[in-house]
Amino acid sequence: QVQLLQSGAEVKKPGASVKVSCMISGHSPVDLFMHWVRQAPGKGLEWVGGFDPENGEAIFAQKFEGRVTMTDDTSTDTAHLELSSLRSEDSAVYYCATGLMGATPFDYWGQGTLVTVSS
């Protein structure tokens, strides 16, 4: 059973960067295509991007290109999402999500990390 445990809530100022972590257990991370999905307060799900550990390639929603970095730390079985140049619209719960059937669907989700951007 795959389990995803995310890092705690963050408060950042506009223009800063945030790094959210997602520790993977119950399955080899090298087999998991890890995605990041966010949800602004009262809004729907929005895909941010995904990282394929098989080929080391990242894919992003066009609106985040240039601001998002996704990495995989195999020594700690932890995936990371870093979002830079934060603005108030980036305030949201960020989820890591993955599955065992390829790039999608997402069988497993983290508990979410609340990121608040405020001056």
Place this chain on the structure above:
Amino acid sequence: SYDLTQPPSVSVSPGQTATISCSGEKLGDEYISWYQQRPGQSPVLVIYQDSKRPSGIPERFSGSSSGNTATLTISGTQPVDEADYYCQAWDTTTFVIFGGGTKLTVL
């Protein structure tokens, strides 16, 4: 950009059948997944590849797809099914797309 369109809300009486639609111009070429999200919780996969149910999901949840519309059906809806439901597709150019979500109310 490619969009998936869902009704914002659906209401159903307990024990009745709820249907939630998801339409998109490329749905005929793609599989749809459906996720349930209760307030304050992470989403849960309830249907994948249009009509398959993951282990542990009740049989009252079913999915279908025809043309450019996919449908999530909940038969014998229970109060515990009250939640937001999202459809999701994979497209080779925009990759992961979510519908806007449908709030299911069980009155």
